[in-house]
Amino acid sequence: EIVLTQSPGTLSLSPGERATLSCRASQSVSSTYLAWYQQKPGQAPRLLIYGASSRATGIPDRFSGSGSGTDFTLTISRLEPEDFAMYYCQQYGSSPRAFGQGTKLEIK
């Protein structure tokens, strides 16, 4: 069973700054099967990135994903006010599908 650990737990930044979120897996994950989701309070999660680096439909290009093996990164190049939310990574290439515990991106 693959365990995903996200860091930091909370990231405090200002609009316009660059955000870097990390996701580390307990064993190698094919980059084909790594996703990132955004969740705002009271809403369902929304798929941002799949296949480690492909943006889902309608996702702005300020969101980018990278990484391979056990280390993956979500980068938001210039934070907009609507980007402050929870972010989860997920591996979907084996059962059980697993999510990281999340990173809260908050306004500084």
Next chain:
Amino acid sequence: QVQLVQSGAEVKKPGASVKVSCKASGYTFTSYYMHWVRQAPGQGLEWMGIVNPSGGGTTYPQKFQGRVTMTRDTSTSTVYMELNSLRSEDTAVYYCARGYGAGSYDPFDPWGQGTLVTVSS
């Protein structure tokens, strides 16, 4: 557009069962797998299993085996998740989420709006 609409909030007593529905529209129901994910208050996301709307096959993680059943009704394009022997730790928002692609190993998108299940005596 693709839409997943879930049934309303439920309040159950410990030991009871709950059945949550998820009605799909805007696409060919039998062409995409459906997942169930739950989120306890203030907590992260937990995968509960997958159902194949075409043949009805299911896969559950060990944690939920024997306690969860996922089914589908192709005539109404609806999937169901039933959880038995409820306990207080099952209090959570339950989401259905469709596979982004047509395979069983695809990310999840879109998601239903969520159904709050409260277990309390």
